[in-house]
Amino acid sequence: MNNQQHLGSSARELLLELKRGSGGDATAADSKNYVLPAYNDVLVRTCIDDMNGHMNVMADIAAQTKIEKEQRNRDGRSSLASKPADLRPSLFLHEAAFYRHKRCLLTYHQVRLNSIQDMYWQQGGQQGNVNENLSPMEQEFQQNYHKLIQTYCDGVDLDLHALSAPPLPQDRVQVRVLRDDVFGKDRTIALDSGTFVTFSKGSTHFLLFSDVEEYLHQGYLELLEGEEQGM
Numbered sequence: 001m002n003n004q005q006h007l008g009s010s011a012r013e014l015l016l017e018l019k020r021g022s023g024g025d026a027t028a029a030d031s032k033n034y035v036l037p038a039y040n041d042v043l044v045r046t047c048i049d050d051m052n053g054h055m056n057v058m059a060d061i062a063a064q065t066k067i068e069k070e071q072r073n074r075d076g077r078s079s080l081a082s083k084p085a086d087l088r089p090s091l092f093l094h095e096a097a098f099y100r101h102k103r104c105l106l107t108y109h110q111v112r113l114n115s116i117q118d119m120y121w122q123q124g125g126q127q128g129n130v131n132e133n134l135s136p137m138e139q140e141f142q143q144n145y146h147k148l149i150q151t152y153c154d155g156v157d158l159d160l161h162a163l164s165a166p167p168l169p170q171d172r173v174q175v176r177v178l179r180d181d182v183f184g185k186d187r188t189i190a191l192d193s194g195t196f197v198t199f200s201k202g203s204t205h206f207l208l209f210s211d212v213e214e215y216l217h218q219g220y221l222e223l224l225e226g227e228e229q230g231m
Contacts (some may be wrong), residue, residue: 011104039135054098125161
C-alpha cells in the first residue's frame, strides 16, 4: 500500500482524469463535447492494490485485538472493551479509506459506461471504428449494447436511432435550462400538456418527457440523470 501521506491519491486521480477529459466535463452541460480519456488500467490496478492494503491492515488490527483479548482473559482482566482504544482510530481510518476507494472505482466505471451509451446515441446508433480509449471489456459492452438496441428495434419494428438520447421509461423527467433566449422575453411558455413554465437559464424543472422532448433534442434543455434526478 502507498505511504499514508498519499492516502487515497490513486482513487482521486481516477476521477480527476475523467473530469479533465478532452473537450469538457462528462457531468456538465457541455457533455456532448466530452471525449472519454483512455482507460487507465495501471491506476485502476493501483487503486485495487491500495484497497487490498487497507484490508490487510484491518486484518492485522483484528488479529492483534484478538490476541490482546485472549491475553486479558487469561490474566483475569475485564474483556468488555474488545478493541483497544488506541487501535480504533487506525481501524476507522483504513475502513473509511477502503470504502472511499470503492466508491471512486464504481463512479469511474459508471461514468465511463454512461459516456459510451451517450456516444452511441449521439452517433445515431453507428458504432464506427473501434475506440482505442476503451478497455477490452468496454468495447465488448459497446458491441453488446448495440446488439441489444438493434434486437429491440427489430422486435417492435421501430427505429430508435433517430433519437439523440435513449427513450426513458418514466413519464416525468428533471431537466436543466441551457438556453433561455429562445423562450421569449419573459421566458414563460405553454407546454403541450397545458402547463405554463418559466424557462430561465440554469433553472431545473420536473416535467412530462413529452413536453420537453423537442427542446432536449434542440439543445435548449439538458436531461438530469442519476443522482441529479433525485434532487
